[in-house]
Amino acid sequence: MSVNTYETLNAKVGRRSFLKMSAIATAFGFTSSFASTNATRSATEEEIKNPFPGSKIVKSICTACSVGCGVLAEVQNGVWVRQEVAQDHPVSLGGHCCKGADMIDMVRSEVRLKHPMVKRAGKWQRISWDEALGNIATKLESLRQNDGPDSTMFLGSAKFNTEQSYYYRKFAAMFGTNNIDHQARI
Ligand code: SF4
CATH class of the missing domain: 2.20.25.90 (ADC-like domains)
Incomplete structure:
Protein backbone atom coordinates (compact mmCIF):
# COMPACT_ATOMS: atom_id res chain seq x y z
CA MET A 1 0.00 0.00 0.00
CA SER A 2 1.52 3.30 -0.99
CA VAL A 3 1.07 6.51 1.00
CA ASN A 4 -0.55 8.30 -1.93
CA THR A 5 -3.11 5.50 -2.42
CA TYR A 6 -3.99 5.63 1.25
CA GLU A 7 -4.28 9.42 1.35
CA THR A 8 -6.50 9.57 -1.75
CA LEU A 9 -8.89 6.90 -0.52
CA ASN A 10 -8.82 8.16 3.04
CA ALA A 11 -10.84 11.16 1.91
CA LYS A 12 -13.73 8.82 1.12
CA VAL A 13 -13.47 6.00 3.66
CA GLY A 14 -12.46 5.75 7.29
CA ARG A 15 -9.08 4.26 8.27
CA ARG A 16 -10.59 1.04 9.59
CA SER A 17 -12.68 0.49 6.45
CA PHE A 18 -9.63 1.20 4.31
CA LEU A 19 -7.56 -1.39 6.20
CA LYS A 20 -10.33 -3.96 5.73
CA MET A 21 -10.47 -3.21 1.99
CA SER A 22 -6.67 -3.47 1.76
CA ALA A 23 -6.70 -6.85 3.49
CA ILE A 24 -9.37 -8.16 1.10
CA ALA A 25 -7.55 -6.77 -1.94
CA THR A 26 -4.29 -8.41 -0.82
CA ALA A 27 -6.03 -11.73 -0.11
CA PHE A 28 -7.50 -11.85 -3.61
CA GLY A 29 -4.46 -10.45 -5.40
CA PHE A 30 -6.16 -7.23 -6.53
CA THR A 31 -3.42 -4.90 -5.39
CA SER A 32 -1.32 -4.76 -8.55
CA SER A 33 -4.27 -4.39 -10.96
CA PHE A 34 -5.79 -1.72 -8.71
CA ALA A 35 -2.52 0.21 -8.69
CA SER A 36 -2.19 0.08 -12.47
CA THR A 37 -5.56 1.72 -13.30
CA ASN A 38 -4.16 5.30 -13.17
CA ALA A 39 -6.96 6.06 -10.70
CA THR A 40 -4.44 7.53 -8.29
CA ARG A 41 -1.50 9.94 -8.45
CA SER A 42 1.42 10.62 -6.14
CA ALA A 43 0.60 13.01 -3.35
CA THR A 44 2.60 16.20 -3.25
CA GLU A 45 4.85 16.93 -0.25
CA GLU A 46 2.32 19.52 0.88
CA GLU A 47 -0.59 17.05 0.62
CA ILE A 48 1.33 14.48 2.67
CA LYS A 49 2.06 17.08 5.34
CA ASN A 50 -1.47 18.52 5.32
CA PRO A 51 -3.97 16.25 3.52
CA PHE A 52 -7.02 18.25 4.64
CA LEU A 113 -30.28 4.97 10.06
CA LYS A 114 -31.22 8.66 10.22
CA HIS A 115 -35.04 8.63 10.25
CA PRO A 116 -37.85 6.35 11.47
CA MET A 117 -38.59 3.78 8.78
CA VAL A 118 -41.38 1.30 8.26
CA LYS A 119 -41.60 -1.64 5.84
CA ARG A 120 -44.76 -1.57 3.74
CA ALA A 121 -45.44 -4.14 1.02
CA GLY A 122 -41.81 -5.24 1.25
CA LYS A 123 -40.37 -1.73 0.85
CA TRP A 124 -38.81 0.52 3.49
CA GLN A 125 -40.46 3.94 3.73
CA ARG A 126 -39.54 6.98 5.78
CA ILE A 127 -42.18 8.08 8.30
CA SER A 128 -42.41 11.02 10.70
CA TRP A 129 -41.44 10.78 14.36
CA ASP A 130 -45.11 11.43 15.29
CA GLU A 131 -46.25 8.48 13.20
CA ALA A 132 -43.49 6.23 14.57
CA LEU A 133 -44.29 7.07 18.19
CA GLY A 134 -48.02 6.71 17.50
CA ASN A 135 -47.45 3.22 16.02
CA ILE A 136 -45.37 2.13 19.02
CA ALA A 137 -47.92 3.47 21.52
CA THR A 138 -50.79 1.72 19.71
CA LYS A 139 -48.90 -1.57 19.64
CA LEU A 140 -47.95 -1.35 23.33
CA GLU A 141 -51.51 -0.58 24.35
CA SER A 142 -52.82 -3.46 22.25
CA LEU A 143 -50.34 -5.87 23.92
CA ARG A 144 -51.29 -4.67 27.36
CA GLN A 145 -55.05 -4.99 26.68
CA ASN A 146 -54.94 -8.36 24.93
CA ASP A 147 -52.03 -10.20 26.57
CA GLY A 148 -51.35 -8.34 29.81
CA PRO A 149 -48.44 -6.08 30.81
CA ASP A 150 -46.10 -9.04 31.47
CA SER A 151 -46.22 -9.94 27.78
CA THR A 152 -43.67 -7.14 27.27
CA MET A 153 -40.10 -6.51 28.37
CA PHE A 154 -38.39 -3.14 28.67
CA LEU A 155 -34.73 -3.16 27.72
CA GLY A 156 -32.64 -0.15 28.69
CA SER A 157 -29.77 1.34 26.72
CA ALA A 158 -26.08 1.72 27.59
CA LYS A 159 -26.55 5.34 26.49
CA PHE A 160 -28.85 6.03 29.40
CA ASN A 161 -27.57 8.29 32.13
CA THR A 162 -28.79 7.97 35.72
CA GLU A 163 -31.85 10.18 35.23
CA GLN A 164 -32.91 8.40 32.04
CA SER A 165 -32.58 5.02 33.79
CA TYR A 166 -34.76 6.34 36.60
CA TYR A 167 -37.63 7.43 34.39
CA TYR A 168 -37.36 4.33 32.19
CA ARG A 169 -37.87 2.22 35.33
CA LYS A 170 -40.83 4.41 36.26
CA PHE A 171 -42.30 3.94 32.78
CA ALA A 172 -42.13 0.12 33.06
CA ALA A 173 -43.80 0.29 36.49
CA MET A 174 -46.54 2.55 35.10
CA PHE A 175 -47.04 0.07 32.25
CA GLY A 176 -47.51 -2.62 34.88
CA THR A 177 -44.53 -4.97 34.57
CA ASN A 178 -41.31 -5.79 36.39
CA ASN A 179 -39.81 -7.14 33.16
CA ILE A 180 -36.99 -4.65 32.82
CA ASP A 181 -33.28 -5.10 32.22
CA HIS A 182 -30.30 -3.43 30.60
CA GLN A 183 -28.62 -4.37 27.34
CA ALA A 184 -25.09 -4.06 28.70
CA ARG A 185 -25.79 -6.99 31.08
CA ILE A 186 -26.89 -9.14 28.14
S1 SF4 B 1 -16.50 3.35 26.65
FE1 SF4 B 1 -18.44 4.11 25.74
S2 SF4 B 1 -18.10 6.31 25.32
FE2 SF4 B 1 -16.07 5.34 25.65
S3 SF4 B 1 -15.35 4.80 23.59
FE3 SF4 B 1 -16.40 2.98 24.42
S4 SF4 B 1 -18.53 3.17 23.71
FE4 SF4 B 1 -17.56 5.18 23.45
Whole structure:
Protein backbone atom coordinates (compact mmCIF):
# COMPACT_ATOMS: atom_id res chain seq x y z
CA MET A 1 0.00 0.00 0.00
CA SER A 2 1.52 3.30 -0.99
CA VAL A 3 1.07 6.51 1.00
CA ASN A 4 -0.55 8.30 -1.93
CA THR A 5 -3.11 5.50 -2.42
CA TYR A 6 -3.99 5.63 1.25
CA GLU A 7 -4.28 9.42 1.35
CA THR A 8 -6.50 9.57 -1.75
CA LEU A 9 -8.89 6.90 -0.52
CA ASN A 10 -8.82 8.16 3.04
CA ALA A 11 -10.84 11.16 1.91
CA LYS A 12 -13.73 8.82 1.12
CA VAL A 13 -13.47 6.00 3.66
CA GLY A 14 -12.46 5.75 7.29
CA ARG A 15 -9.08 4.26 8.27
CA ARG A 16 -10.59 1.04 9.59
CA SER A 17 -12.68 0.49 6.45
CA PHE A 18 -9.63 1.20 4.31
CA LEU A 19 -7.56 -1.39 6.20
CA LYS A 20 -10.33 -3.96 5.73
CA MET A 21 -10.47 -3.21 1.99
CA SER A 22 -6.67 -3.47 1.76
CA ALA A 23 -6.70 -6.85 3.49
CA ILE A 24 -9.37 -8.16 1.10
CA ALA A 25 -7.55 -6.77 -1.94
CA THR A 26 -4.29 -8.41 -0.82
CA ALA A 27 -6.03 -11.73 -0.11
CA PHE A 28 -7.50 -11.85 -3.61
CA GLY A 29 -4.46 -10.45 -5.40
CA PHE A 30 -6.16 -7.23 -6.53
CA THR A 31 -3.42 -4.90 -5.39
CA SER A 32 -1.32 -4.76 -8.55
CA SER A 33 -4.27 -4.39 -10.96
CA PHE A 34 -5.79 -1.72 -8.71
CA ALA A 35 -2.52 0.21 -8.69
CA SER A 36 -2.19 0.08 -12.47
CA THR A 37 -5.56 1.72 -13.30
CA ASN A 38 -4.16 5.30 -13.17
CA ALA A 39 -6.96 6.06 -10.70
CA THR A 40 -4.44 7.53 -8.29
CA ARG A 41 -1.50 9.94 -8.45
CA SER A 42 1.42 10.62 -6.14
CA ALA A 43 0.60 13.01 -3.35
CA THR A 44 2.60 16.20 -3.25
CA GLU A 45 4.85 16.93 -0.25
CA GLU A 46 2.32 19.52 0.88
CA GLU A 47 -0.59 17.05 0.62
CA ILE A 48 1.33 14.48 2.67
CA LYS A 49 2.06 17.08 5.34
CA ASN A 50 -1.47 18.52 5.32
CA PRO A 51 -3.97 16.25 3.52
CA PHE A 52 -7.02 18.25 4.64
CA PRO A 53 -6.19 21.94 4.23
CA GLY A 54 -8.48 24.32 6.09
CA SER A 55 -9.75 21.59 8.39
CA LYS A 56 -10.48 22.30 12.03
CA ILE A 57 -10.46 20.16 15.16
CA VAL A 58 -13.82 19.81 16.90
CA LYS A 59 -13.95 18.43 20.43
CA SER A 60 -16.74 15.90 20.75
CA ILE A 61 -17.67 12.76 22.64
CA CYS A 62 -18.38 9.19 21.61
CA THR A 63 -22.12 8.58 21.80
CA ALA A 64 -22.04 4.78 21.81
CA CYS A 65 -22.45 4.62 25.57
CA SER A 66 -22.97 6.97 28.49
CA VAL A 67 -19.30 6.97 29.55
CA GLY A 68 -18.83 9.75 27.00
CA CYS A 69 -15.16 9.30 26.05
CA GLY A 70 -13.46 12.26 24.37
CA VAL A 71 -13.07 12.33 20.60
CA LEU A 72 -11.23 14.89 18.49
CA ALA A 73 -12.96 15.18 15.13
CA GLU A 74 -11.05 16.77 12.24
CA VAL A 75 -13.66 18.43 10.03
CA GLN A 76 -13.12 19.81 6.53
CA ASN A 77 -15.93 21.67 4.75
CA GLY A 78 -18.50 20.12 7.08
CA VAL A 79 -17.20 16.56 6.54
CA TRP A 80 -15.61 14.52 9.33
CA VAL A 81 -12.33 13.38 7.75
CA ARG A 82 -10.12 12.08 10.58
CA GLN A 83 -10.37 11.14 14.23
CA GLU A 84 -8.05 11.23 17.21
CA VAL A 85 -8.46 10.44 20.89
CA ALA A 86 -8.75 13.43 23.24
CA GLN A 87 -5.70 13.12 25.49
CA ASP A 88 -6.95 15.81 27.85
CA HIS A 89 -10.49 14.47 28.30
CA PRO A 90 -11.22 14.21 32.05
CA VAL A 91 -13.09 10.89 31.78
CA SER A 92 -11.30 8.84 29.12
CA LEU A 93 -7.80 10.39 29.48
CA GLY A 94 -6.86 9.54 25.89
CA GLY A 95 -8.46 6.09 25.89
CA HIS A 96 -11.22 4.51 23.81
CA CYS A 97 -12.89 1.16 23.51
CA CYS A 98 -13.26 -0.31 20.01
CA LYS A 99 -16.66 1.37 19.51
CA GLY A 100 -15.27 4.83 20.16
CA ALA A 101 -12.27 4.18 17.91
CA ASP A 102 -14.71 3.43 15.08
CA MET A 103 -16.98 6.45 15.66
CA ILE A 104 -16.02 8.18 12.39
CA ASP A 105 -17.01 5.12 10.33
CA MET A 106 -20.34 4.89 12.12
CA VAL A 107 -21.16 8.57 11.57
CA ARG A 108 -20.16 8.44 7.88
CA SER A 109 -21.73 5.06 7.11
CA GLU A 110 -23.98 5.04 4.05
CA VAL A 111 -26.31 2.58 5.80
CA ARG A 112 -26.65 4.68 8.94
CA LEU A 113 -30.28 4.97 10.06
CA LYS A 114 -31.22 8.66 10.22
CA HIS A 115 -35.04 8.63 10.25
CA PRO A 116 -37.85 6.35 11.47
CA MET A 117 -38.59 3.78 8.78
CA VAL A 118 -41.38 1.30 8.26
CA LYS A 119 -41.60 -1.64 5.84
CA ARG A 120 -44.76 -1.57 3.74
CA ALA A 121 -45.44 -4.14 1.02
CA GLY A 122 -41.81 -5.24 1.25
CA LYS A 123 -40.37 -1.73 0.85
CA TRP A 124 -38.81 0.52 3.49
CA GLN A 125 -40.46 3.94 3.73
CA ARG A 126 -39.54 6.98 5.78
CA ILE A 127 -42.18 8.08 8.30
CA SER A 128 -42.41 11.02 10.70
CA TRP A 129 -41.44 10.78 14.36
CA ASP A 130 -45.11 11.43 15.29
CA GLU A 131 -46.25 8.48 13.20
CA ALA A 132 -43.49 6.23 14.57
CA LEU A 133 -44.29 7.07 18.19
CA GLY A 134 -48.02 6.71 17.50
CA ASN A 135 -47.45 3.22 16.02
CA ILE A 136 -45.37 2.13 19.02
CA ALA A 137 -47.92 3.47 21.52
CA THR A 138 -50.79 1.72 19.71
CA LYS A 139 -48.90 -1.57 19.64
CA LEU A 140 -47.95 -1.35 23.33
CA GLU A 141 -51.51 -0.58 24.35
CA SER A 142 -52.82 -3.46 22.25
CA LEU A 143 -50.34 -5.87 23.92
CA ARG A 144 -51.29 -4.67 27.36
CA GLN A 145 -55.05 -4.99 26.68
CA ASN A 146 -54.94 -8.36 24.93
CA ASP A 147 -52.03 -10.20 26.57
CA GLY A 148 -51.35 -8.34 29.81
CA PRO A 149 -48.44 -6.08 30.81
CA ASP A 150 -46.10 -9.04 31.47
CA SER A 151 -46.22 -9.94 27.78
CA THR A 152 -43.67 -7.14 27.27
CA MET A 153 -40.10 -6.51 28.37
CA PHE A 154 -38.39 -3.14 28.67
CA LEU A 155 -34.73 -3.16 27.72
CA GLY A 156 -32.64 -0.15 28.69
CA SER A 157 -29.77 1.34 26.72
CA ALA A 158 -26.08 1.72 27.59
CA LYS A 159 -26.55 5.34 26.49
CA PHE A 160 -28.85 6.03 29.40
CA ASN A 161 -27.57 8.29 32.13
CA THR A 162 -28.79 7.97 35.72
CA GLU A 163 -31.85 10.18 35.23
CA GLN A 164 -32.91 8.40 32.04
CA SER A 165 -32.58 5.02 33.79
CA TYR A 166 -34.76 6.34 36.60
CA TYR A 167 -37.63 7.43 34.39
CA TYR A 168 -37.36 4.33 32.19
CA ARG A 169 -37.87 2.22 35.33
CA LYS A 170 -40.83 4.41 36.26
CA PHE A 171 -42.30 3.94 32.78
CA ALA A 172 -42.13 0.12 33.06
CA ALA A 173 -43.80 0.29 36.49
CA MET A 174 -46.54 2.55 35.10
CA PHE A 175 -47.04 0.07 32.25
CA GLY A 176 -47.51 -2.62 34.88
CA THR A 177 -44.53 -4.97 34.57
CA ASN A 178 -41.31 -5.79 36.39
CA ASN A 179 -39.81 -7.14 33.16
CA ILE A 180 -36.99 -4.65 32.82
CA ASP A 181 -33.28 -5.10 32.22
CA HIS A 182 -30.30 -3.43 30.60
CA GLN A 183 -28.62 -4.37 27.34
CA ALA A 184 -25.09 -4.06 28.70
CA ARG A 185 -25.79 -6.99 31.08
CA ILE A 186 -26.89 -9.14 28.14
S1 SF4 B 1 -18.53 3.17 23.71
FE1 SF4 B 1 -16.40 2.98 24.42
S2 SF4 B 1 -15.35 4.80 23.59
FE2 SF4 B 1 -17.56 5.18 23.45
S3 SF4 B 1 -18.10 6.31 25.32
FE3 SF4 B 1 -18.44 4.11 25.74
S4 SF4 B 1 -16.50 3.35 26.65
FE4 SF4 B 1 -16.07 5.34 25.65
